[in-house]
Amino acid sequence: MIRTAGPRTTVLLTTGLATAVGALVLAGCQSQSAINREPHQGSSTAAAGANGEQDVLITTDSSYRFSPSTITVHPGTVRLTLRHTGGGAPHDWSLSGFPDDHVPLTQAGQTRSLTFTAPAPGSYQFVCTIHVKQGQTGTLVVLPN
Structure with a gap:
């Protein structure tokens, strides 16, 4: 039973409304699929290979990373x-x-390679062209001489 609708009642209603809105906003943030929330992990520096080439091995699987x-x-x-x-x-x-x-597209269980010349020093994005929306990206860092 409510006898009056004083300032305390107003504050409680406002707080309840703010909590409900906050919960909806957070729910919206979590609408991203679980795949997109997987962390990006690991870093590696190219190893010196034959003929002065730098060798880099990148693996991928069903985690879209x-x-x-x-x-x-x-x-x-x-x-x-x-x-x-x-x-x-x-x-x-x-x-x-x-x-x-x-x-090119690499099927499960396959390995494919590419030889290229590193671009100018800086940071560059690399992607899986068919899984960019799932967050399958990474960074190539080219150091200065």
């Missing part, structure tokens, strides 16, 4: 190997802005 998701190279020739260790959908690897630097 690259591992490592950050690779560091020096200027020069890079041999990048994409290994699909999971099942399900194929994946590719493409250096954004450099259409020739692309590993």
Whole structure:
């Protein structure tokens, strides 16, 4: 039984409304699929390979992530190997802005490679072109000489 609708009642109603709105906003933030919320992990620096090439191994699977998701190279020739260790959908690897630097679709259990010349020093995004919306991206860092 409410006898009066004084300031305390108003505060309680306002607080209740704010809580309900906050819960709706948070629910909206969680509408992203679980795949998109998987963390990006790992970093690697290219290893010196034969003939002065730098060797990089990136794996992918059904988590829609690259591992490592950050690779560091020096200027020069890079041999990048994409290994699909999971099942399900194929994946590719493409250096954004450099259409020739692309590993074609790699099926589950397959390994494919690409040799390219590292671009100018800086940071560049790489992606799986068919799973960008799922967050399958990473960063190529090219160090200065």
